[in-house]
Amino acid sequence: MIDQRVFKFPGVRRLTVGLGLLTLLQAVLIILQARYLAVAIVHLWKMQPLGGIVLPLLVFAAAFVGRHLVTLAKNWLTYPFVENTTKTLRKQFMAKLFDLGPSVVAQKGTGNVVTMGLEGIDKIQTYLMMIIDKVLDLAITPWLILIYIALIQWKEALFLLAIYPLIILFMIILGLAAQAKADRQYAGYQRLSNHFVDTLRGLPTLKQLGLNEAYAGNVYAVSEDYRKKTMATLTIAMTSTFALDFFTTLSIAIIAVFLGFGLMDNTIQLLPALIILTLAPDYFAPIRNFANDYHATLNGKNALTAVLDILQRKTPTDRELLPATQPVWTANDDLRLQHVNVGYTADHATLQDISFDVHGYQKVGIIGASGSGKSTLINLLSGFLSPQAGQVTVRGTQVPHLDQRAWQRSFVYIPQAPYLFHASLRENLTFYTPDASDEAVTAAVARAGLTDWVATLPDGLATQIGEGARGVSGGQAQRIALARAFLDDSRKVLLFDEPTAHLDIETEIDLKKAMLPVFDHHLVFFATHRLHWMNEMDYILVLDHGQLVEQGTPAELQAKNGAYVRLRSEMEGEAPA
Numbered sequence: 001m002i003d004q005r006v007f008k009f010p011g012v013r014r015l016t017v018g019l020g021l022l023t024l025l026q027a028v029l030i031i032l033q034a035r036y037l038a039v040a041i042v043h044l045w046k047m048q049p050l051g052g053i054v055l056p057l058l059v060f061a062a063a064f065v066g067r068h069l070v071t072l073a074k075n076w077l078t079y080p081f082v083e084n085t086t087k088t089l090r091k092q093f094m095a096k097l098f099d100l101g102p103s104v105v106a107q108k109g110t111g112n113v114v115t116m117g118l119e120g121i122d123k124i125q126t127y128l129m130m131i132i133d134k135v136l137d138l139a140i141t142p143w144l145i146l147i148y149i150a151l152i153q154w155k156e157a158l159f160l161l162a163i164y165p166l167i168i169l170f171m172i173i174l175g176l177a178a179q180a181k182a183d184r185q186y187a188g189y190q191r192l193s194n195h196f197v198d199t200l201r202g203l204p205t206l207k208q209l210g211l212n213e214a215y216a217g218n219v220y221a222v223s224e225d226y227r228k229k230t231m232a233t234l235t236i237a238m239t240s241t242f243a244l245d246f247f248t249t250l251s252i253a254i255i256a257v258f259l260g261f262g263l264m265d266n267t268i269q270l271l272p273a274l275i276i277l278t279l280a281p282d283y284f285a286p287i288r289n290f291a292n293d294y295h296a297t298l299n300g301k302n303a304l305t306a307v308l309d310i311l312q313r314k315t316p317t318d319r320e321l322l323p324a325t326q327p328v329w330t331a332n333d334d335l336r337l338q339h340v341n342v343g344y345t346a347d348h349a350t351l352q353d354i355s356f357d358v359h360g361y362q363k364v365g366i367i368g369a370s371g372s373g374k375s376t377l378i379n380l381l382s383g384f385l386s387p388q389a390g391q392v393t394v395r396g397t398q399v400p401h402l403d404q405r406a407w408q409r410s411f412v413y414i415p416q417a418p419y420l421f422h423a424s425l426r427e428n429l430t431f432y433t434p435d436a437s438d439e440a441v442t443a444a445v446a447r448a449g450l451t452d453w454v455a456t457l458p459d460g461l462a463t464q465i466g467e468g469a470r471g472v473s474g475g476q477a478q479r480i481a482l483a484r485a486f487l488d489d490s491r492k493v494l495l496f497d498e499p500t501a502h503l504d505i506e507t508e509i510d511l512k513k514a515m516l517p518v519f520d521h522h523l524v525f526f527a528t529h530r531l532h533w534m535n536e537m538d539y540i541l542v543l544d545h546g547q548l549v550e551q552g553t554p555a556e557l558q559a560k561n562g563a564y565v566r567l568r569s570e571m572e573g574e575a576p577a
Helices: 004-008 010-047 051-100 104-106 111-152 154-209 214-265 270-311 374-381 425-429 438-447 452-458 474-487 504-521 531-536 556-561 563-571
Strands: 334-343 351-360 365-368 389-394 397-399 410-413 492-496 523-528 539-544 547-552
Touching: 004 010, 004 111, 004 556, 010 051, 010 111, 010 270, 010 563, 051 111, 051 270, 104 214, 104 563, 111 154, 111 270, 154 214, 154 270, 214 270, 334 374, 351 374, 351 539, 365 374, 365 531, 365 563, 374 492, 374 523, 374 539, 410 474, 425 438, 425 474, 438 452, 438 474, 438 504, 474 504, 504 531, 539 556, 539 563, 547 556, 556 563
Parallel strands: 365 523, 365 539, 410 492, 492 523
Antiparallel strands: 334 351, 334 389, 389 397, 539 547
16 A cells, blocks of 8 residues: 655655654544543433533543644644655656656657656645555554553453454455556556547647547547546445445444443443443544545555656666767767667667768768657667667767767757747747847847747747747747757757658748758758758668668669668659669
8 A cells, every 4th residue: 555665755754753653642632532521421421410520521622622633733744745755756757757768758658657747746745645644543543542442341352353354354355456446547547648648749630631530539438448447446445435334333333232231231331331432433443544545545656656666767877978078079070870779668679780970060861761760760869768789989989878968968959849838939049048148049030030920929039939828830839949059059969850740841841941051060860751851961871660771872872772762762652663
């Protein structure tokens, strides 16, 4: 039920000690409350003066109020720990995702990762808020009550002790069933999240292909499957709650019968009998609360396990092997890959035996059919993925991966859909160079072909764009990404991952005029399936099913009449030569 890694969080031991002491105090107050309530009832039963019950009732009232004040004190003590822990987890999770790069997204799915970082952390907060207190309550309160009852009447205490393991055994059986159901429900939730995000991403394409209604049926089927899993989990939860309430109520009823026979046989007095009967529900209350909250915290436990598993993944080390004092990339530098394998999982290589050598300010085109490994190669070059085998050499220095701080400061990465933050247009433009002057920003806007568009904005460069603000077209987003590259001229390596894949041909041709000047005096890696870009490249890498099948200049590849020519023919809709 409780993940042992919870006890490694900062401050958890101090919290556990504090909650343990408060739980012990609460158990004592419960006993005092039961005793003095019974004393007051016995005094009334014996028709003693009303003045004789004032003191017992005052003690009862004080114990009752104190008991609930202790509950508030527990929440007051727990909340700061939970709040700080979940904030730290969220920051660590986002930082870890940044370090791990796209590998974790490829394995888990975009929707799952987003859900884990947002709703998953909220569920962890609920889990942490409840679990430590419930476990301590279960470990302290029943046994203190049992000891007190044993001092009064050992037979009833022995019965309560005997029935407790049976209830726990029943809880374990139903708990394992609920855990299995909850695991399947959480997996269904992850699947639903991934389908939802994939649908949003591909909605324009699906509409163009006329498949949006068919895919809507697919999303409905996934959501219906998730609904059924949720209802199955709730069925187990309600069944276990009913069964637990039935057994505990039956146990209290049996205790009441035994006490009634004892009173009739004159083997027990009224006061101890009332105390035992009053304490019996509180004896079972911790296990009932634990069982009820168990189902409420299962998703939180699953989310915590998933988040901690990602946080414990190893990230690349040796990130300072490239010297940072020299210029990052010059016309005399070279990058060499020799027999490199790389993949998103340790047991599978998406790209195999990749070898090439680029020098200075070359424009390198990466071409291949969908699924050939173009994006994977870009992720390798950007340092998001580490080689599983082979050698990578940068400027004569052999490195285990390209997640080097000096290399990270040398390139600009422009994906298919550049991310635009919910901020002003100027803040989005100066993402890499926050200290850029107004003159530099204006010049970058002009070079990227954004001047006319900026002039139409109500607040110019101060206009809010991004999520929840002014919409930006795909072409404008790519121009903003280009302007970022113009602003930071110290970054001499440009990585393009199909930047025009979602643009119509007219917008692409217009954008191409703004992009080509950026290529000058830069090392460019341009992954695309649009053939006209290859005419602008100095060197071309041809990928097919994870293999580098050809490489060379456009003229050399054309003369070979091999994979490159066949790929061009297929993409142009012609019969292969």
